[in-house]
Amino acid sequence: MSRWEPNARGRLEQAALDLYGERGFEQTTVAEIAQRAGLTERTFFRYFADKREVLFSGAGTLQEMLVNTVASAPDSAAPIDAVAAALEAAGTLFQERREYSLRRQSVIAAHAELEERELIKLASLASALADTLRRRGVKDPAASLTAEAGIAVFKVAFERWVDETNQRDLPQLIRESLDELKAVTAGK
């Protein structure tokens, strides 16, 4: 029997990120994360498969949000515009959690294994977006290419955002990167 723990997921995520920052990812154990969050290991494993997955638990929510935004775009919207709207909406969410995103990113950037996990999540997002476009009647290869182009824009904008010293926000960087992609593919 387990009692309900208010916001256990969020507390575990925060505790994990704090410890990864203080001690390093390898040196941190699940027991320590649970203790820091004031919870048990058993509770940890109800939410996450392992200490790596704590860093990627937002991927499901992000995918759902991108897919729903694309699916609910007006029928008249060009595929790239439906995808751009979804990416900007996601960008707004990241922007609201900028501090958390930056700290998470610095842990990931320090570990090849975590960077690989991030790439795999991005590829899954591209695949989910392409499926959603197909359900809107977009043919292949346009569906795959639009989805891959969208994820490329997101990836590059995100890298600029976490590096950026000039404080432009992520939705703006996404719009700029999409404009730049249009320019480079046009051979400019």
Add this chain to the structure above:
Amino acid sequence: MSRWEPNARGRLEQAALDLYGERGFEQTTVAEIAQRAGLTERTFFRYFADKREVLFSGAGTLQEMLVNTVASAPDSAAPIDAVAAALEAAGTLFQERREYSLRRQSVIAAHAELEERELIKLASLASALADTLRRRGVKDPAASLTAEAGIAVFKVAFERWVDETNQRDLPQLIRESLDELKAVTAGK
């Protein structure tokens, strides 16, 4: 002391792919691959870290070839055209080894772990292409976006090529996918 084995690398690659097809990737051991190739395990490990890497040993050659082609494009070439020329040249090489590529792909598609490895290799290619474009004076984010767009085109064209029933060749599918990317980013 080891004697020289003619084309040991190629024989090991071929033996590995044969065995992965016959028995499955998991069920095949390095000892069996070496035996099938008429070589020793010791020779295997001179060329490959493990049985997974046999499938990815071409990645270094591919990267070198893409980077060299982009680096030697005329100064007047638009970045996307330099990248497209490199991808088409790579496409020609794959086309010449179509049978091998198709068999390799069917092994990879059956194993999430191998598909992940493939994604990571593609991300490394994008990163190497972006670096090469920067050395040609292309600024960011144009360099990153051109490289990511190029890899997206290659990925989608490759997926069509291995699926394709109509026998179009890979360089042609790469050109078509790039044209399609131009159309979708323009909002068509």
